[in-house]
Amino acid sequence: MAHFSQDPQILQRPVTLQRVLTSFLLAFLFMLLPWQGTFLLLRPDLLLLLLLYWSVHEPRVLGGWSAFALGLLADAADSSVLGIHALGYSLSYALALQYRQRILTFYRLDQALHVLPLVLLSQVVTAGVMFFLKTPQPHWIWWLQTPLTTLLWTLLPFWLDRQNTTQAEPPRAA
Template sequence: MNRPHYILLPANPLFVIVSICGAFLLNILPWGQWYGVPDMVALVLVFWSIHQPRLVGIGVAFFMGLLMDVHDAALLGQHALAYTLLSYFAIMIHRRVLWFPIGTQALHILPLLLMAQMVQLVVRVAVSGKFPGWLYFLESVTATLLWPLASWILLAPQRRAIDRDETRPI
């Protein structure tokens, strides 16, 4: 309870856009098809949907889902549906999640990421009839473990003071 609470600066919309584009670029790297490699777009979308729900919402999630569908040559709308639901449920719980410490936030994020993966899996199995195996869900666990690092990186620009002063902690 004695840890300091810093007042964050407003999020720079350009930084939000760059972080989402960077997550997309990380997703299109060749190792994105291995088991356990997290869906960085989903992680960044859920982060910004929780921290900036008016800036990043369902429309951005749908657009990023369409981009991922085109990149993965998946059924058009598979990622879009999953990301849209992910963003919707993240926005629904965003006030609650922000009250918790970072570890508990990660535990709130895990069911959201698993739900998004389950939606993608249902669409994939309905179309192709192939179940990828239980290691498929390792992706959500890895993304949950990356939540503290993602929070630290994505909130870093908001933690700096407008005019620096040695006697002020924010």
């Protein structure tokens, strides 16, 4: 599904499944690094970010099941209760899909403002479920994950767009 990005001279190629899968593999690699202490609390949720990116830019490649499956894998990777990330990711993914046309009309920084509540939603779901399971809440620094993840939204599309675009032919002089 080709569409124009912010610069109308640049036409985007439809993404290949291989590229999507590679990006998720890299996100898992980032997630599974030996994080500890404060760094663990601050680790941005790259997986959710990529999920939102692909759902906004290439809604036909992923389905709702992929948000659920990625969430389950994230739960296993984080050794948390199975289903917590799956619930948060499913909700964020559905909302991103709903508002994708609107998000695409903005520039990157304004897009990030739309992404912030989606990432926050996933974190609130996690905190809420843990609250109901009577698990003590982590240090407040943990909530900085959302702004950090959102900040990455302003950088990540830059790289992914570049991988994915081709320069359109310049208009011919009449």
